[in-house]
Amino acid sequence: MRAIRRFTVRPVLPVALAALGELAGNLRWSWHPETQDVFAAVDPDLWESTGRDPVKLLGAVSRSRFEELAADAAFLETLRGARAGLEAYLTNDRWFQKKMSDGPRAIGYFSPEFGIAAVLPQYSGGLGILAGDHLKAASDLGVPIIGVGLLYRHGYFKQAFSREGWQQETYPVLDPDGLPISLLREEDGSRATITIAMPGGPDLIARIWVASVGRVPLLLLDTDVEGNPDHYVDVTDRLYGGNSEHRLRQELLLGVGGVRALRAYSRITGAPAPEVFHTNEGHAGFLGLERIRELTVAADGPGLDFETALEVGRASTVFTTHTPVPAGIDRFPRTLVEQYFSEGGATPGVPLDRILGLGAEDYDNGDASVFNMAVMGFRLAQRANGVSVLHGEVSRGMFNGLWPAFDEAEVPIGSITNGVHAPSWVAREVFALAEGQGADPDSDDAEAYWDAVDKIPSGDIWATKRQLRERLVVDARKRLARSCEKRGAAKAELGWIETALDPDVLTIGFARRAASYKRLTLMLRDPERLKRLLLDPERPVQLIMAGKAHPADDGGKKLIQAIVQLADDPEVRHRIAYLPNYDIAMAQPLYPGCDVWLNNPLRPYEACGTSGMKAALNGGLNLSILDGWWDEWYDGNNGWAIPSADGVDDADHRDDLEAAALYDLIEKEVAPRFYDLDAEGVPTRWIEMVRHTLKSLGPKVLATRMVRDYVRQLYTPAAGNARLLNSDYHGAAELAVWKKRVKGGWPAVRVEHVESSGVGDAPEVGATMSVRAFVALGDLAPADVEVQLVHGKINSEDELVQTSVSPLTAVESYEGGRHRFDGDVVLEQGGAFGYTVRVVPCNDLLTSPAELGVVALA
Numbered sequence: 001m002r003a004i005r006r007f008t009v010r011p012v013l014p015v016a017l018a019a020l021g022e023l024a025g026n027l028r029w030s031w032h033p034e035t036q037d038v039f040a041a042v043d044p045d046l047w048e049s050t051g052r053d054p055v056k057l058l059g060a061v062s063r064s065r066f067e068e069l070a071a072d073a074a075f076l077e078t079l080r081g082a083r084a085g086l087e088a089y090l091t092n093d094r095w096f097q098k099k100m101s102d103g104p105r106a107i108g109y110f111s112p113e114f115g116i117a118a119v120l121p122q123y124s125g126g127l128g129i130l131a132g133d134h135l136k137a138a139s140d141l142g143v144p145i146i147g148v149g150l151l152y153r154h155g156y157f158k159q160a161f162s163r164e165g166w167q168q169e170t171y172p173v174l175d176p177d178g179l180p181i182s183l184l185r186e187e188d189g190s191r192a193t194i195t196i197a198m199p200g201g202p203d204l205i206a207r208i209w210v211a212s213v214g215r216v217p218l219l220l221l222d223t224d225v226e227g228n229p230d231h232y233v234d235v236t237d238r239l240y241g242g243n244s245e246h247r248l249r250q251e252l253l254l255g256v257g258g259v260r261a262l263r264a265y266s267r268i269t270g271a272p273a274p275e276v277f278h279t280n281e282g283h284a285g286f287l288g289l290e291r292i293r294e295l296t297v298a299a300d301g302p303g304l305d306f307e308t309a310l311e312v313g314r315a316s317t318v319f320t321t322h323t324p325v326p327a328g329i330d331r332f333p334r335t336l337v338e339q340y341f342s343e344g345g346a347t348p349g350v351p352l353d354r355i356l357g358l359g360a361e362d363y364d365n366g367d368a369s370v371f372n373m374a375v376m377g378f379r380l381a382q383r384a385n386g387v388s389v390l391h392g393e394v395s396r397g398m399f400n401g402l403w404p405a406f407d408e409a410e411v412p413i414g415s416i417t418n419g420v421h422a423p424s425w426v427a428r429e430v431f432a433l434a435e436g437q438g439a440d441p442d443s444d445d446a447e448a449y450w451d452a453v454d455k456i457p458s459g460d461i462w463a464t465k466r467q468l469r470e471r472l473v474v475d476a477r478k479r480l481a482r483s484c485e486k487r488g489a490a491k492a493e494l495g496w497i498e499t500a501l502d503p504d505v506l507t508i509g510f511a512r513r514a515a516s517y518k519r520l521t522l523m524l525r526d527p528e529r530l531k532r533l534l535l536d537p538e539r540p541v542q543l544i545m546a547g548k549a550h551p552a553d554d555g556g557k558k559l560i561q562a563i564v565q566l567a568d569d570p571e572v573r574h575r576i577a578y579l580p581n582y583d584i585a586m587a588q589p590l591y592p593g594c595d596v597w598l599n600n601p602l603r604p605y606e607a608c609g610t611s612g613m614k615a616a617l618n619g620g621l622n623l624s625i626l627d628g629w630w631d632e633w634y635d636g637n638n639g640w641a642i643p644s645a646d647g648v649d650d651a652d653h654r655d656d657l658e659a660a661a662l663y664d665l666i667e668k669e670v671a672p673r674f675y676d677l678d679a680e681g682v683p684t685r686w687i688e689m690v691r692h693t694l695k696s697l698g699p700k701v702l703a704t705r706m707v708r709d710y711v712r713q714l715y716t717p718a719a720g721n722a723r724l725l726n727s728d729y730h731g732a733a734e735l736a737v738w739k740k741r742v743k744g745g746w747p748a749v750r751v752e753h754v755e756s757s758g759v760g761d762a763p764e765v766g767a768t769m770s771v772r773a774f775v776a777l778g779d780l781a782p783a784d785v786e787v788q789l790v791h792g793k794i795n796s797e798d799e800l801v802q803t804s805v806s807p808l809t810a811v812e813s814y815e816g817g818r819h820r821f822d823g824d825v826v827l828e829q830g831g832a833f834g835y836t837v838r839v840v841p842c843n844d845l846l847t848s849p850a851e852l853g854v855v856a857l858a
Helices: 015-025 027-031 033-042 044-049 054-060 063-070 073-091 095-099 126-141 230-236 244-269 287-296 306-315 334-341 352-358 373-379 389-398 428-435 446-455 458-486 495-499 527-535 554-567 584-593 611-617 628-633 651-674 684-697 703-726 730-748
Strands: 107-110 145-150 158-161 167-170 193-196 204-213 216-222 276-280 317-320 331-333 370-372 383-386 506-511 541-546 576-579 596-599 621-625 639-642 750-757 768-776 785-794 800-807 809-814 818-826 833-841
Touching: 015 033, 015 054, 015 063, 015 073, 027 033, 027 204, 033 044, 033 054, 033 073, 044 054, 063 073, 095 703, 107 126, 107 244, 126 145, 126 204, 126 216, 126 276, 126 703, 145 244, 158 458, 167 554, 193 244, 204 230, 204 244, 216 244, 230 244, 244 287, 244 331, 244 334, 276 287, 276 703, 287 306, 287 352, 306 317, 306 703, 306 730, 317 703, 331 334, 334 352, 334 370, 352 373, 370 373, 383 389, 383 703, 389 628, 428 446, 428 458, 446 684, 458 495, 458 576, 458 584, 458 684, 506 584, 506 651, 527 541, 527 651, 541 584, 554 576, 584 611, 596 611, 611 621, 611 628, 611 684, 621 628, 621 651, 621 684, 639 651, 651 684, 703 730, 750 833, 768 785, 768 833, 785 818, 800 818, 800 833
Parallel strands: 107 145, 107 276, 145 216, 276 317, 317 383, 506 541, 506 596, 541 576, 596 621, 621 639
Antiparallel strands: 158 167, 193 204, 204 216, 331 370, 750 768, 768 818, 785 800, 785 833, 809 818
16 A cells, blocks of 8 residues: 655654754765764664664654663763764864955855765766765865755656666655755745746746755755645656756746745845855756846846946856856757746846846857856856866867857966865775874864875785775675666576675776767676776676666667676676665765776766765775876876777777777786785885875865865955945946947947067067057047057968967057057067067956957958
8 A cells, every 4th residue: 555645754853862863864974084983872673774874863763772872971971072062163264264254245156966874865966966065165164155956856867777678667655754854944934935927827936945054055946835736746756857848947947946945044044145155056947037137127126237247247246157068068949048037037027138138148159049057157157167188178169159259378268177075985995004103184284184094004004905805895796786686687597796806906996977989888898898908817897887877768778788787797797796776875884995087988978977076085086088187187106098089980909909009907906906915915106106095185175175276266255356346236237337338439440550679670589569559449548448469370271379468558649549558578589480479458357358258350
């Protein structure tokens, strides 16, 4: 019989144990082992059987056990210490309070998914894990971020395999009352809600849940609300599900509804309203339209015109793009956007034609029939970035069409390389190695912490890695057994699993989404050679792999099936495992337990790829194509670079070449070094690479480094600009008028004549070249522009490369809007040299000369 209703009965804790509820209610426990120890002490067996979920644990503990704990003086003392530690963590000044007095009062961080902990399954992969690590690092640093996302009733799917190895998806229902979240309530106790007008009515209603991520509140909107029709209830049914209209509704709720949820949260709690809005990928881009509505037509707003409101919003908005492939960008039919944003729609009063213009692909090779969420993201944000140096370069090429007058290198998309939250991903035993040498992970002296790596005895590092490898093997065997039983195997058939994998064998990990460009099956290009590597009698290798394919991606499912079927082969099944349902709970023993982390995407399609960072922090060595973050931080001694066959057009031939190079590296370099043991049984050359990896990569791959970069490079400058524009909106109005005037007058801007002197017919290094440019500005003034001398090396086509820019100074004005600009440049090096003169708009409130998209060239 099926229940007609379900709910979760919450436990009533004795007064002496009330702090257990506080600890369970703040997700800091998920990255704080000492708090986890408190829950384990409540009931060790229940702690494990509930999946290390404090909420489930407390709901399963008997009253008699609570009574025992309430009378246990030692436990109560431990509990008081944990409660005091949480209170200090939440209230003491941290890096942001000590160092960033001019930083923003608050930042709204919007993402469609957040990977905080396994017990809150609201993530599918890298984007969500990155967002979760961003919030956790912000909490550790004291950065005043407020997260905004959606609460999906089914989360992302659970993965299993059929007998034939085909991926199967299930969508278990999540009960919000059983999750570490609480409803946001009005002062009278009623639930706080937001509404969004929908075409044809009625309004969409969403309630607001709050997850406490350390010091950071995460607001999650949920449409499973009484009063919503079924098709509105289903808006938050599952992550990345449904057709285009379903996805549009989700993104409307995230962007427009998310801003309204922030306003409700600030009104109810008194928390500062965000000064800066950060949209993590284009999914939340509609937030900019809601902010324009607030500033233009909202009854309690300042009543600005559209252009002024646009400048106010842009100044305080940061947009991060995560995809290096056009297919990864959300595009909606323009007709669908018209339907949801026409008069009386989601943002009433914001002109539909302006909305459509923001998402229009109105550039060469653009599709006029679609509305592009990333394009809108760039147009609504004054600051934008990719997530690694290489990804920034790729993004500037992808979106050059938005700034066609500028070279690719000058497209205003920067980069901040992602990082990972060490306390979430690094094994306790690894931290203990450093702390055993007196290193303090909470110290502000980061250099001293990493210097401790050199003091740890090699034998201790090797023994710890062996311990972590054994833990992974035990975990993998359990998962393999459960998977095989689900696939229909009888327990009598599974005796082989007891000896599958080996804690003393070189272990290579590979876990990521089964997208085609990530090349899940590259190692299968030569199955016989792979088998020889796995079964080598002297230097064997074992592979532990995992990852999900999108439910609609049959190609990705076929890749997974190929590996599962190989792993079913009795000849090699003890050396290769594909584990189902990759999630945070699996990842936490996987990264520390692997000796080598493999990443072999098609270059340059990996935006960042943070899984290798997690492995590196646990003393794992990366074996990767030079893509994403590895492209900028590989130094020749902290792992191995798989040679990339760039320029080979035949995809199969390219895969063959790169697979052969991968086999060679494993056979000739990786495995020999791992098994080269000294008299004490320690691979000293391997351990030296581990030390170098920890020291060279450790400080760089941290999410705290990443969040500091965001604060210094993007959030604080955005807040500064916003304050200049928002104090009385006069600055924003002036900027909007200035932009309109400059764009209107730009057709009259031209470089009429350029003269140079001082270098003669045989210029030498060290000579000074003087340049004089005569420029027509029409109705514009010299202060509206910067006239630049662009100089550098030239290639065989007379194109400037490796350029530098030197501003020229206005020295004289003539009738008819003509002006003279002069400047000098020293010839610093020999070789082919060239220069040109150009004119670009200039205003202190612009972040880039490319912002208006106009330039005049000589």
